[in-house]
Ligand SMILES: Cc1ncc(C[n+]2csc(CCOP(=O)(O)OP(=O)(O)O)c2C)c(N)n1
């Protein structure tokens with residue numbers, strides 16, 4: 001064999017001792033960043049820093065100052081946790097406080113492939129926290145039936161990419177349950193369908209999709225996408241409490257990447273309110289989920305370079321969405337950009353842009369710009385070129401200001 | 404409907420009407436199933452059997468007796484070699500020449516070594532993902548060896564052995580695993596999602612069980628084509644899936660439609676005991692997957708997947724059955740144990756005991772079982788084993804090296820093949836991307852892609 005690179009030799013050596021233990025705890029995140037298209041000298045791309053981003057509460061004090069928290073929670077403790085742990089805490093509280101809550105899905109019993117249901121089966125028993133057979137339509141239909149009998153089922157779909165077998169159950173049954181029962185008033189409120197969503201950088205065609213816009217085309221559902229551990233905990237608890245079915249999409253890249261101080265006590269965040277994460281006067285960026293971090297990094301660079309001031313709004317619930325907060329912001333700034341990962345055509349951005357155009361036309365200084373995934377799939381090698389990055393948001397800010 | 408067509412339909416009906424049912428009325432639909440033509444039989448006072456529309460030949464009984472599948476004897480598992488590599492039925496033998504057996508052995512070992520290397524390479528961060536076939540090499544290699552090389556195959560993902568047996572080269576494996584510019588999947592799929600039109604194997608898609616109805620439909624297409632071209636060797640469609648995937652609706656839909664259309668489709672289940680962390684006890688309560696075949700009226704066999712000779716013989720016989728009487732589906736449940744972790748994203752010791760895995764490794768394995776048989780016949784020895792392994796390892800590492808060094812596919816492949824032709828919207832997106840890449844050169848490394856930015860121009864120049 002021709003000259004080997006040293007690492008190939010290392011592999012060879014490994015093979016000489018095939019009994020050597022494999023790195024057992026090396027899970028999803030083991031594989032890092034090789035496919036990033038950002039180069040070493042990049043100034044914009046690669047500047048999303050979860051350790052310092054203003055979007056996360058890095059101190060207990062900041063976390064407890066959140067005005068959406070009730071007084072008693074604000075007097076309590078916080079704990080530094082990531083997003084999957086926050087989901088776990090919300091489920092734990094729900095299971096503890098309401099015996100109608102049941103939690104299930106594929107591989108949920110051992111903790112789920114993203115560890116969000118860790119220890120719940122052992123703590124609450126496998127009557128209430130359990131594995132289902134591998135059938136999304138089956139497990140969501142099962143959840144609808146249980147909800148219609150007054151339970152509060154939290155069903156996990158292993159990846160949003162695999163929700164489609166359950167689409168019929170969600171669209172034709174869960175969403176319409178109350179409406180079709182009419183005066184019988186049977187509904188499936190309490191039903192929450194959780195699913196990890198979005199790209200992680202190496203998920204390719206079937207572990208990267210953001211199918212949220214498919215659900216925002218359906219009345220009767222709430223579609224929620226939390227941006228942080230605190231949001232995940234508070235919004236998930238509200239989703240379980242809600243009397244409407246909720247599709248709860250968790251940006252899977254944030255499961256481990258986003259870590260912040262989260263109140264230990266249970267709390268409920270509103271399912272019908274967007275949140276202004278940063279105020280500004282020249283331009284409004286509307287987004288949700290992971291791209292908010294991209295936007296925040298782009299805003300930092302743009303404000304520095306162009307001396308502008310940009311407002312950042314998190315929709316949180318993308319349907320039915322909080323039009324008032326968005327319109328108030330755009331009426332103030334006169335410019336708007338919508339950013340999301342999923343592709344542009346008929347995406348959430350289209351709806352937000354159209355609403356702004358209808359309701360704030362005379363206040364607009366520039367067309368509403370959309371920075372989104374392109375009209376294609378998330379091909380493995382091309383993910384970083386397809387999904388909005390800091391550069392693209394930065395450039396959109398520049399163009400919208402210069403219009 | 405025109406009067407003419409009505410008369411024609413009536414004629415056909417008259418021809419098809421079963422003579423045993425004089426009561427069949429003229430207003431029946433065109434094709435008259437037996438049960439419809441004989442609706443009245445069930446109500447005759449002396450009848451012993453019913454002909455309800457939904458069940459033929461059921462005898463009446465006054466015993467109130469529920470069927471209790473849990474009380475039945477479990478379906479038997481077919482094997483040819485015992486665990487020590489000894490032939491159980493000397494008369495039938497192994498149905499494989501010595502030369503073939505050596506080839507199968509080499510392919511299983513090659514797959515096994517490739518798995519070891521790629522698993523570790525993933526741990527080193529050199530590819531994003533990998534899945535091993537450990538313990539299931541006999542199923543994929545053995546079954547593929549018993550098929551016609553042009554039978555279309557629809558895989559799940561743990562069937563690299565099918566590709567290997569059909570001649571997918573090590574460079575082709577590496578091209579896909581490293582998503583380099585030679586990858587026929589154009590760098591779009593996660594590792595192990597191989598595909599080869601040349602080898603008649605559809606590209607693997609991660610969504611479970613979706614390939615099963617495809618196989619049924621392809622088999623039906625083949626059935627028609629087999630009839631239309633009687634001179635060409637008839638083909639069957641084959642699909643592989645795990646026992647977990649068999650819980651999906653698509654599994655049931657596929658078996659049922661294949662049965663009603665009598666499609667020559669071989670459904671090969673790899674029952675390896677786990678679906679990620681989910682043990683079979685949480686997956687189903689029947690007797691494995693084989694017990695479901697009967698429910699769909701499908702000929703079914705359960706096979707010891709650690710016995711590559713049994714796998715081959717079963718597959719060959721399934722293929723013969725699938726082509727008899729104009730075609731019909733066959734289900735084979737290959738029993739195995741998933742020795743490896745589900746994938747490189749999984750740590751199976753979070754849900755199963757290490758001793759369980761070690762026990763299985765020691766107890767039985769398709770490679771060691773065949774090796775015992777080969778050694779018994781003096782076809783193989785320790786020296787050959789050592790030499791072969793060392794040679795295979797070298798070959799794989801050489802291919803690894805070549806594959807890893809190649810560039811990524813052209814950027815244009817992010818956009819093409821979505822539709823047959825690029826759309827106006829896509830064109831605008833390509834232009835926007837190109838503009839960004841050009842104005843912010845420091846933010847991107849386009850040189851890692853074959854042809855850099857130029858391939859976007861190729862795409863834009865492509866005629867509308
Ligand atoms: C529709 C769908 N749901 C969920 C998944 C996630 N998933 C990938 S592999 C797997 C387990 C499959 O088990 P099995 O069919 O037994 O095959 P094995 O891995 O054992 O070979 C699951 C749940 C998926 N890929 N597709």
Ligand SMILES: [Mg+2]
Nearest residue numbers: 645646677678
């Ligand atoms: Mg399995």
